[in-house]
Amino acid sequence: MIQIKLKNVSLNFPIYSEVTRSFKKTLVKKIIGGNITQLKEHYHVEALSKINLQLKHGDRLGISGPNGSGKTTLLRVLSGILHPSDGEVKINGVLVPFIDLHYGLNIEASGLENIKMRCILLGMNFKDLDEIIEKIIDFSELGKYIYMPVKTYSSGMIMRLVFSILSMIKSDIIIMDEWLSVGDSDFLIKANKRLNKMIDDSSILVIASHSNELLDNICNKRIELVEGKIR
Amino acid sequence: MIRVLSEIKDGFNDYLTSFKNPLVWSYLAYMDISMRYKRSSLGPWWVTISIVLIVLVLSTIWPQLLSEDFDFFVPYFAIGYVLWFWFSNSITESTTAMIEFEGLFKQSNIPLSAYLLRVTLRNFIIFLHNAVLIIVIVVLFSKNINESFIFLSLPAIFLIFISLNSISIVLAIFSLRFRDLTNIIATLMQLLFFVTPIIWHPSILEGGRKGFLVDYNIFYYWIDIIRQPLLGLDVHVNSLAIVFLSTVLFLIISCLFIGRFKKKIIFWM
Numbered sequence: 192m193i194q195i196k197l198k199n200v201s202l203n204f205p206i207y208s209e210v211t212r213s214f215k216k217t218l219v220k221k222i223i224g225g226n227i228t229q230l231k232e233h234y235h236v237e238a239l240s241k242i243n244l245q246l247k248h249g250d251r252l253g254i255s256g257p258n259g260s261g262k263t264t265l266l267r268v269l270s271g272i273l274h275p276s277d278g279e280v281k282i283n284g285v286l287v288p289f290i291d292l293h294y295g296l297n298i299e300a301s302g303l304e305n306i307k308m309r310c311i312l313l314g315m316n317f318k319d320l321d322e323i324i325e326k327i328i329d330f331s332e333l334g335k336y337i338y339m340p341v342k343t344y345s346s347g348m349i350m351r352l353v354f355s356i357l358s359m360i361k362s363d364i365i366i367m368d369e370w371l372s373v374g375d376s377d378f379l380i381k382a383n384k385r386l387n388k389m390i391d392d393s394s395i396l397v398i399a400s401h402s403n404e405l406l407d408n409i410c411n412k413r414i415e416l417v418e419g420k421i422r
Numbered sequence: 423m424i425r426v427l428s429e430i431k432d433g434f435n436d437y438l439t440s441f442k443n444p445l446v447w448s449y450l451a452y453m454d455i456s457m458r459y460k461r462s463s464l465g466p467w468w469v470t471i472s473i474v475l476i477v478l479v480l481s482t483i484w485p486q487l488l489s490e491d492f493d494f495f496v497p498y499f500a501i502g503y504v505l506w507f508w509f510s511n512s513i514t515e516s517t518t519a520m521i522e523f524e525g526l527f528k529q530s531n532i533p534l535s536a537y538l539l540r541v542t543l544r545n546f547i548i549f550l551h552n553a554v555l556i557i558v559i560v561v562l563f564s565k566n567i568n569e570s571f572i573f574l575s576l577p578a579i580f581l582i583f584i585s586l587n588s589i590s591i592v593l594a595i596f597s598l599r600f601r602d603l604t605n606i607i608a609t610l611m612q613l614l615f616f617v618t619p620i621i622w623h624p625s626i627l628e629g630g631r632k633g634f635l636v637d638y639n640i641f642y643y644w645i646d647i648i649r650q651p652l653l654g655l656d657v658h659v660n661s662l663a664i665v666f667l668s669t670v671l672f673l674i675i676s677c678l679f680i681g682r683f684k685k686k687i688i689f690w691m
Contacts, residue, residue, distance in 0.1 A: 214602050311449045
């Protein structure tokens with residue numbers, strides 16, 4: 192059964208001072224005895240605090256909240272990228288996160304090589320890849336740029352490339368940080384159409400956005416985060 | 423104790439996930455190598471060329487300096503140096519690995535061991551390029567290869583691969599937390615090159631002082647178990663046992679590290 196379940200999830204970001212990041216200094220401190228420097232070891236930022244959430248098939252959850260309220264952190268926890276310092280996370284289903292799309296690209300490699308790499312990272316084998324790769328290239332409309340290193344791409348082209356890959360993955364759960372604005376107007380229409388279809392096909396959608404209008408349109412559940420708590 | 427055991431189990435499962443889908447890390451390693459070929463048409467062969475150069479130059483001076491036999495010293499040094507290059511690069515690269523893969527790490531949820539298997543494998547592929555030099559040397563100075571090469575050295579290469587990967591995992595985690603460790607390890611590896619029997623033979627040390635340079639030096643056993651059969655000589659009696667047991671030990675430690683720090687390291691990036 193496809194579902195997401197968060198129980199009392201809290202997450203603290205440790206912030207390290209420069210001193211504690213140095214092995215030599217840490218060692219010296221251990222040997223000489225802690226109190227020689229008065230610097231605090233590290234402090235925490237409480238990004239999420241006691242979040243309870245339960246999502247099942249058909250749920251479209253919209254998350255709103257001011258900057259720094261923990262929206263993206265919550266999405267990262269839901270994607271399994273961040274692990275909570277406390278509480279339980281249970282996720283069943285194939286999940287595609289649309290967060291920080293440009294992360295993890297190899298900019299020296301060509302667009303085509305990046306497609307292959309990303310697909311294999313998402314768990315495909317060569318057979319799946321053969322079936323899907325032409326579709327991805329066609330959809331991206333990158334033409335012969337697909338054989339060029341990604342470092343020659345504009346940011347819009349990079350977005351096209353990554354979106355084309357992710358949108359080919361069949362997923363049960365979609366996690367999105369803001370609605371995508373991919374490429375120029377023609378491509379945007381196409382991408383929006385594709386995205387809407389993906390969301391229709393998916394079982395659960397979680398989207399964080401500043402636009403209440405957008406969230407009202409596509410979501411059937413809403414939460415607001417303030418200082419890491421659900422209000 | 424129970425906590426430690428469950429952490430080791432977590433780490434073991436992490437490995438298991440990596441080995442269930444070896445395509446992920448082997449493809450990434452392959453991509454890394456093909457990127458090198460892209461940057462220059464000789465790719466990793468540049469490394470081989472530089473090793474050949476060092477071996478050539480040192481072979482003209484060193485045997486005289488140490489009053490060693492030229493025919494013995496050249497293959498002895500060349501094989502040892504190619505092996506050392508593999509170990510040392512694999513280990514030093516691991517200290518920058520997680521910084522290199524930060525973007526990927528924040529994007530996907532592949533197991534932690536897969537990242538380091540990528541580093542270990544790409545260094546192994548580079549070693550295979552350099553191993554051509556070993557073959558040439560063995561042919562040129564053709565002594566009889568000891569048959570123990572097949573049943574000692576080849577399994578040892580596999581064990582060393584696993585060991586290197588385990589050490590890499592521990593160092594990668596450490597050096598993410600302590601950013602100055604990269605330099606410390608690089609210096610340490612340079613030092614270890616001189617104290618490990620590569621440019622000198624252990625026989626020049628008198629019994630008592632060998633101690634930590636040879637007997638307690640895992641790199642010595644790694645080199646010995648591959649070099650001796652290629653020189654037509656016998657391997658140190660305990661080599662395989664030591665290589666095997668240390669691999670198991672390294673593996674367990676790395677499992678513990680994965681289990682304990684896997685969820686924390688993202689905060690150290």
